[in-house]
Amino acid sequence: MPADGVLDQLRAAAAGGGGPHDPDPVRAAGEHDAIAGVPARYVAAPRDTAEAAALLRAAAALDLAVTFRGGGTKQSWGSPPRRLDLILETTALAGVVEHAAGDLITVVRAGTRLDELAATLAGARQQLALDTPQPGGTVGGAVATNAGGPRRMLYGTVRDLLIGVTLVRADGVVAHAGGKVVKNVAGYDLAKLVTGAYGTLGLVTECAFRLHPLPAAAAYVTRRVGDPAEAGRLAATVRAAQLVPAALEVDAPAGGGAAVSVLLEGTPAGVAARAEATRRLLGGDATAADEPPDGWGRHPWRDGEIGLKLTAALSGVPRLLADARAAADRHGLPLALRGSAGVGVLHAGLPGTADPERVAGLVDALRMATAAVAGHAVVLTAPPAVRDRIDLWGPVDGLALMRRVKQRFDPDARLAPGRFVGGI
Incomplete structure (x- = not known):
């Protein structure tokens, strides 16, 4: 036509x-x-x-x-x-549909920017406790990629905060699930199913979220150390203590050195006491501040560069930090690492101009390193020359089941065909 x-x-x-x-x-x-x-x-x-x-x-x-x-x-x-x-x-599908402040729930359209939603909710001293690694992101984009940042340690990810969705299927049928609706369609927990599916199952037009009160006070305690392995050991020490941090982040720039940062939230008196205890626990030149350190919650790459997500069991985070840096050194590549040591999720960045063959070798090494600590390595974004050389997703458990779900929701494979794992 x-x-x-x-x-x-x-x-x-x-x-x-x-x-x-x-x-x-x-x-x-x-x-x-x-x-x-x-x-x-x-x-x-x-x-x-x-x-x-x-x-x-x-x-x-x-x-x-x-x-x-x-x-x-x-x-x-x-x-x-x-x-x-x-x-x-979804840019025209924006705005808050409902804010039940007394119930700590909001219903919001998918095209709403996360920073604008935060400003709206702050008027009621409430928050959707999601970090925004990239300015300008929307609610729908966060759901599609299951976005999360340092504060997932206390509040969880999108999958944990999302309690309902309105979804338009590939055939135009509208489905509602969760939130104020008691029964999910077709027996699926639809809100969790579409989270992280990269838009391959349908268009999310509205989301219902669980909210949290804004903390009365917050403090960031940071210590700089010599290398990622030392940062990982300090993070494990903090995690084992009774400090109840909202976030625990490790930052290891490609140029060398590393830092551990701990976010504490609560009442002013309680935060001050825990910040002092954390500073003593970290030792060295640890400092406390009201504002986050540079780069907090951001991905360690820029547009056009290579970005990876590395996961590990909590006990394996120090080893993964050390092994990742060692692998990058062996392949002659400047690898930046930053992520949530409190939940075993790290992000890694490489220059977009890096040689694709070296990148492929490093990705293989990182997949072996993450597998050794019960995790995975996924390439989130990369220039075409690198994408053409590697499998972005790597081995994925449950792929056959995921294919069956895709067939059920989008039998003609017309929604974002090939965008997701396994060519889904």
Whole structure:
């Protein structure tokens, strides 16, 4: 069908979806409308769930491959889609639907920016306790990638805080699960199922989250040490103490040295006492401050560089930190490490200009290192030359089950085809 005919049908679907009709929510794709380097043909920005459902029904009838886009901060993550016709962006699906402050619950649309949501909730002295490693990220993007940062040690990840979703399936059928709805559809815990699925199972249009009060006081206690292994040992010492930290982060820049930072939250008096106890426990030149250290909660890479996620059993974090740095030295690559030593999740960054063969060798070594401590290594983002050389995901348990779930939700494989593990 000619492009004009497809645009007309998508526009007709949007007009019949029940939403307002000005401005036009459908357009031809521009030069910047691409996902992981794959250009799209069309872009649609629905204003509500009904309009999103109408657009996905039309896309199904036209056999269009669809990928979702929020703030665009993680579009380079994952594998490129095998094909891409329509980008369905959530920027117009923004705002708080409900904030039940007394119940510590909010319902929010998927295109809402996390920083804007934080400012709104702060007026009620409440928070969605998610760290935002990349400014500009949206609620939907956080759900799609199961985002988390240092404070996951106390509050958990998206999967732990998300209690309900509204999901539009590939065929345009709307499903509600969790939150104020007692029964999930089709027997699935739908909210957990779509979290971290990279948009391959459906479009999340609304999310219900569990909230937490903002702490009355917070302190960051930091000690700088000589190498990542020493930082890992100190982190283990803090974890074994009765300090109840909200976060425990290790930062080991590629240039050498390392630091351990501990976030403490609570009442002013309690935080002050625990901060002093933590400073004594860390020893050396440990200092306490009201503001986080540079780089806190950020990924140790920039746009266009290589980013990895490394996991380990808690007891294996010191070993992983040491082995990762040693592996990088053997391959002659400058590896930056930063992450949550309190939960066994680290992130690693490499220059985007690094030789793909050396990167492939290092990734293999990191996968052996993480496997030795009951973890995994996943390449989250990389330039095309590196993506073409390696398997981004590595070995994944339960892949056959994941394929069956994909078949159930998207039998024609039109939603973000190939973006997720195993080509799902």
